Amino acid sequence: MRKSLLFIVLSIISSAMLKAQVITSPDKNLTLKFELQSNGVPSYQLTYKNKQVIKPSTLGIETKDVPSFLDGFTISKTEQSTFDETWSPVWGEQKEIRNHYNELLVTLAQKAVESREIRIRFRLFNDGLGFRYEFPEQKNLTYFVIKEEKTQFALSGDHKAFWLPGDYDTQEYSTVTSNLSEVRGKMKAAVTPNASQTPFSPTGLQTPLMMKSKDGLYINIHEAALVDYSCMSLNLDDKNFVLQSWLTPDAQGNKGYLQAPTQSPWRTIVVSDKAGDILLSKLILNLNEPTKFKDVSWIKPIKYVGVWWEMITGKSTWSYADVPSVKLGETDYSKLKPNGTHAANTQHVKEYIDFAAQNGLDAVLVEGWNVGWEDWFGKSKDYVFDFVTPYPDFDVKELHRYAASKGIKIIMHHETSGSVRNYERHLDTAYKFMVENGYNAVKSGYVGNIIPRGEYHYGQWLVNHYLYTIQKAAEYKIMVNAHEAIRPTGLSRTYPNLIGNESARGTEYEAFGGNNADHTTILPFTRLMGGPMDYTPGIFQTKVSAYNPQNTSFVHTTLAHQLALYVTMYSPLQMAADLPETYNKHMDAFQFIKDVAVDWDNTWVIEAEPGDYITLVRKAKSKEEWYLGSITDENSRIANVTFEFLPKGKTYEAIIYADGKDASFDKNPQSYAIRKLKVNSKTVLKQFVAPGGGFAISIK
């Protein structure tokens, strides 16, 4: 009896095996097909308006200690469903986000392993596809170790790609724009020096990976909800244009330790035939879990200045003394000779507080306030910072009092130097110190190689750490802006106190040799797909030598371009990164930074092409105000701005902060012109944009 019953069940399964499963996006533009290949290998393909986005691509996970999830599968069950909900983020580019998808859930059984099942869940949105592996609770699968995830993204051709070298430790590379077939040849030059870097393959690429196909599709591959799993990079088969997932290993080369019931992060493919749709996609946020925070009143977007750019340029220093080495708890700082260049001193910080207060900003970031900066980097030093002991010239209590009296918050800075055990040891104490001294946001940093040695910035061990600090911070009602941490994957939906990340080449590189002039026309299509970036725009003195004669670097944009970034580079945390002394010379231009919002009701893309230009406009949260930003690469252009986003029949005053006619990023970056204009929904503006230039418009 048992045998015949088994036969019947198997029959059902085999017939199911033959059936391909197809779902479409709500608007029918996207079609996903799932099927098993003849050897029981799961496979999917994706089309957009009948164009191939992903050719048949296999799915699977290779494991170390249990049979792999690669082949021999039969379909034991398929389920389809539809979901449609609108939700409001705590902060964001839109007041409301629609989460609308058709779902296919495939349950797969593997004959070779008795009664073992996995699931693959596909969610097809109008803006793309998300899918993940799920490992339900079951008898024959609990703990397993991932050797490699083998998720393929087989592309339809030799797309143009905006790529970074695949690396386990950094995304602080300049984006290379090339066809996929050119990756291998350009890789060596693309791997520029970094404080911590581990490139892994001559065709390794990072996500978010932005591509454009010859038939006009814009395709973005990334991941969503990276929790307790290793970061996914991609390795390119540059003969067949197949990308395959490549996870970050631990010190022993293992790529993930999982305990069922569990799941992988979502693998995301955002696609459209309009570049602007990529920028507007909320697919990655939608694939993250809603927040469980009950009280979010303490999470507030921030506009800030900081004791920072002056150290980045070399004008001043983080460190207090010029000594080769210190030991926390042993070195008596009161006996060290101050170097005279330490920026984070009480008096100087007060100047920043005054400037912030005078100009309606919210906060002042202070880096280099705490002991340990004399030998903080590259020493593999475990006990490198304690996060609570100020330098002798930094008076925590007095600055708290002074800032509070002016309505200004000070932003804490926790550089870990990659020594994460040390940071975790001090985390509670450090957060308590923040609460006691009036700080409600922290910029954290992970410069240099990770300690424990052998772990990488993007491995599961660190992914777990970053989230731990965010969760802990939430207990103290602290907002986190983590630099050099894992690039975001939409987790700010679940943890809205994650208000910023760096995880890309920020403005600081303008003082380290410069960013490419097209850099900021690409980032919104790549790095920003997963969440906001603390890019730190607003550099008005674009010649770094003005602050430090020995530094010949310069910012590869015009001044007006810097203003536009407050709109084009979405973030709830926006720095006015230049020095007050410089802003005071350009208060007419600085007015835009004073005015621009950091939280929004809505966003429209006016025109966009990755690597070339972006024109975006956003409506300020709960205000009848709009802010428009437009940037270009090294080529000048005429931007076409239609004002259809404005309510019909009403006229508003626009202030246009534009490049001067003779402006250019390399020769005349500070040439700008400010003019006023009455606008309504029918206005059309043709605006000159200089090489490396841009313009910003405030509309009230």
Next chain:
Amino acid sequence: MRKSLLFIVLSIISSAMLKAQVITSPDKNLTLKFELQSNGVPSYQLTYKNKQVIKPSTLGIETKDVPSFLDGFTISKTEQSTFDETWSPVWGEQKEIRNHYNELLVTLAQKAVESREIRIRFRLFNDGLGFRYEFPEQKNLTYFVIKEEKTQFALSGDHKAFWLPGDYDTQEYSTVTSNLSEVRGKMKAAVTPNASQTPFSPTGLQTPLMMKSKDGLYINIHEAALVDYSCMSLNLDDKNFVLQSWLTPDAQGNKGYLQAPTQSPWRTIVVSDKAGDILLSKLILNLNEPTKFKDVSWIKPIKYVGVWWEMITGKSTWSYADVPSVKLGETDYSKLKPNGTHAANTQHVKEYIDFAAQNGLDAVLVEGWNVGWEDWFGKSKDYVFDFVTPYPDFDVKELHRYAASKGIKIIMHHETSGSVRNYERHLDTAYKFMVENGYNAVKSGYVGNIIPRGEYHYGQWLVNHYLYTIQKAAEYKIMVNAHEAIRPTGLSRTYPNLIGNESARGTEYEAFGGNNADHTTILPFTRLMGGPMDYTPGIFQTKVSAYNPQNTSFVHTTLAHQLALYVTMYSPLQMAADLPETYNKHMDAFQFIKDVAVDWDNTWVIEAEPGDYITLVRKAKSKEEWYLGSITDENSRIANVTFEFLPKGKTYEAIIYADGKDASFDKNPQSYAIRKLKVNSKTVLKQFVAPGGGFAISIK
């Protein structure tokens, strides 16, 4: 001028280079000679009463990133001094300890590296030699990475050795007794299975390494004050009988990260022509720093019972439910079916509390009280325990109340499963929980491989961790007894709240196949050199099958031998490890455990030979009471006990707990006889000791 000055200085150095430096111990028995070999390699040798202990042996450290400290040295300075001080430990085998040595401090310069200096500090005591490398603060040396320490111990011949396989993760091996030349041949069989093990060489040996030379010297090599450095093992050149230091690496193979000014731990050579002198040596404690604790009133020796042996034998379980997997914070234990074998339930713990209170013991250890034991081991599970959530059947508050009402403390148990980041994350919360619930001592455990993966139990990363937990515990006035942690190196002088360690094959192995019958005659010469061991003696029901019919293991001692261990195995923390139900059947013998002290004014060795027998007597702290313990290996013998340790002219009553005439560890272990005897300082006792037997005497 500069050149000629340099020449003169160099001349002085070269003439100094030729001079050998010699110091002797205060009693002149030991002579240390330091000299530079012709290529500038530092070298030392040691004699005891003109017998060679250490033949000329080179010293040095190989580094990764700066020039090595191996050769090319000149002596730039030598200093000699004498130190003599008597100090009182917070707890110990003696009320007062004399710290008396002659010191030679050699400053060495390396021509190859401009103005770089290291120091080697030798301290020569009557009981042996300690020396260490010191790296003073200096311009051309701050951070460096150790590739290997190359400290040699060139022996005078093919000594008899009591050795454990060198291993980065465990010392839970049976001691092998063999000549050094036999190590290689016996290594394979010596590496028995363990929950975590990484043997490193076919001639790798652990310290403390006990040896006996053919010319009658007892030599013990270990280290003192292991702080922020990797554990030292030894690798044997079995042709020349030269031992060389072999440090424990990290995940990347590096063996230490140092920041000058700093120093290595002390390398120790305890030597005598009397075996008993090795047992009485306080050299390792003396080489540790005095405690900085101001208040030590909360540190108290403890005699305890525990909910433990019943799980070790398999009679009951740590876990509450028979499920393959749990997730902390997700699994609802109240919905799991109890397995009915969970020992740490409120009612059962109360029985232990009652027993402890009735018999004048101090505390009850409870293992398996907290959630997570269902899948705690071998899963590389990061979040394995939270250290504060009890099982549904364990009522923390009620047990605290009940225990306190009877004057009994409960000892906390923190098993980490090797997941040290997880432990550190919870450490403050866990210690606070202890304070709030009346616990003042914790037994911690590190079973299984370490997470972060790639780190070893004995590497610098973990050495740092263990001390961190001890220092943190002190902030909460908590005493620590760490199992599977690094073997002690006398740090309890500095941190007297480190009241115990396992770090060797304890009594538990009697239920896992058994310990050798000579095991406890060796441990005081090896493992106990660095500090006390929580050996957990007192097993009266030596047949494990009495508790679990499926377990055929048996204890390889007689019952009387178990009593003697309370004296021969010094510890301020002594468990009565068997079950109350068994003790209740042997209350006459249990009387010795009730009576025996756990802190002492003084200790005398009556007779001792490693691997054969030990007879020790100790005077109880601040009491006119003496307790004597005598044990033998598998061979029966007649012990000769002189009572010269007693004050002259006074008579005391001795109770002798001896083997029965027909006793033996394997055939008749529970045969014992108790008798009384009047004794004075002139009494001589000849006492039969059965195979695997022993006897204990209380004297009042």
